Amino acid sequence: MTLTPDQIDRHKRHILLKEIGGPGIGKLRNAKVSIIGAGALGGPCALYLAAAGLGEIEIWDDDIVDRSNLQRQIQFADADIGRSKAQLLSERLVALNPDVSATARETRFSADETASGDVLIDATDNFETRFLLNQIAHESGRYLVSGAASRWSGQVAVYASGVAPDAPCYQCFVPELPPEAEACDEVGVVGAVTGMVGANMALEALKLVVGSGDALIGRLLIIDGLRGENRVLKLRPNPDCSVCGQ
Numbered sequence: 001m002t003l004t005p006d007q008i009d010r011h012k013r014h015i016l017l018k019e020i021g022g023p024g025i026g027k028l029r030n031a032k033v034s035i036i037g038a039g040a041l042g043g044p045c046a047l048y049l050a051a052a053g054l055g056e057i058e059i060w061d062d063d064i065v066d067r068s069n070l071q072r073q074i075q076f077a078d079a080d081i082g083r084s085k086a087q088l089l090s091e092r093l094v095a096l097n098p099d100v101s102a103t104a105r106e107t108r109f110s111a112d113e114t115a116s117g118d119v120l121i122d123a124t125d126n127f128e129t130r131f132l133l134n135q136i137a138h139e140s141g142r143y144l145v146s147g148a149a150s151r152w153s154g155q156v157a158v159y160a161s162g163v164a165p166d167a168p169c170y171q172c173f174v175p176e177l178p179p180e181a182e183a184c185d186e187v188g189v190v191g192a193v194t195g196m197v198g199a200n201m202a203l204e205a206l207k208l209v210v211g212s213g214d215a216l217i218g219r220l221l222i223i224d225g226l227r228g229e230n231r232v233l234k235l236r237p238n239p240d241c242s243v244c245g246q
């Protein structure tokens, strides 16, 4: 793969890193990800991946921009209220980097749909879709990059039960719908924390694609924005897991 002078210019700060370099730029260009959710987590995640030259980005979201989203979904502008999030975000990605192919799927992701990415990125705000994506990732042998944010804290992990034999899946960690399951509509969330989670999700996806560093497989990064602390919890496979158990 050869890079044009413009592409070398655009990606210079990544090419300078030995863990990415020219070969990493090539891997990113040939990669395809599916991002489910174009909101507070999917927005920054998609923007960083497009900026890094990730070749094909599929964006799933059936929602439209509401004024109450703009406190954290900074990929949108005030003038975007009422327009499709998936469509707008796709346009933003191509505007940022015309080399990127972005596809808007303006529908709610369900079991009837097919996510075509090599890496699945869970940027949703509901457990039903999280469970579904986890099952699809496990059965199809794909990585699942997963993030969540609520109030002042965020979580990021990579689930790889379909790729690595000893890796836990999302349902090893969350076996069933938590009784206190709540979307950020009901509980409040700090916009900057969602940005931290989305950026970390992009970072994990980038490492998986270029094959560098240690992805958060079997580990859960917990961001405590209020205290200014991060922690990493070890996640273990559950032999009785309904998705990946024996």
Ligand SMILES: [Zn+2]
Binding pocket: 161, 168, 169, 170, 171, 172, 173, 237, 238, 241, 242, 243, 244, 245
């Ligand atoms: Zn499991």
